[in-house]
Amino acid sequence: MTKPRVPKPSSDGTHPALGPLLTRRFFARSVHEVAPELIGATLLFGGTGGIIVEVEAYHHTDPAAHSFGGQTPRNAVMFGPPGFAYVYRSYGIHWCVNVVCEPEDSASAVLIRALEPTHGLAAMRKRRGLDEPRSLCSGPGKLAQALGITIAHNGLPLDAAPFAIHRRPRTPEVVTGPRIGITKAADYPWRYGLKGSRFLSKPFPG
């Protein structure tokens, strides 16, 4: 039993070397390939962020996907090319961030659901009004607030500032389960998580 490695700042305040930037080609594949490969990658936004520990895949043929019923002003970015951010308002209150995948017009995306905070902790604590690292990014609405992502960033490319997603340095153990908070197609096991992580929005069943 090895615990997931937790990068800590070095004495000079820097972090362990990040993998190369993920570019459009990485995202131009099935959400069911991209989603598990995002676990362990590092998402940064303007100097804040952390290791992706939980995501969910939403394919356009999936009744739970925002794009299932066709294009609307809200979901238009999903119908564009891969490698861009789709940000939407959740329950009238929160912002949630997706990465658009697959060929253009496929309208499929991966929802980023939780991060293990590693970068810009002070800024994220201030935005969240909390100190506890476990509560900073353990949910899609929480992480958007912590990183300062809003509808103003909808449609931005993921491989250019302020966004950056770095390839994971190693292949971690990934667990799967049913998605959270949906009623349609609730039995599809399209939630992916970092095994043993303490930074998930909820534990995985089993």
Next chain:
DNA sequence: CTCTTGATCTTCT
């Protein structure tokens, strides 16, 4: 610990 509820935007009926 679990359960319930309010907040309040976008879309669909």
Next chain:
DNA sequence: GAAGATCAAGAGC
């Protein structure tokens, strides 16, 4: 008018 890819606070056990 209702539901939804959510969260935090409060009540109860």
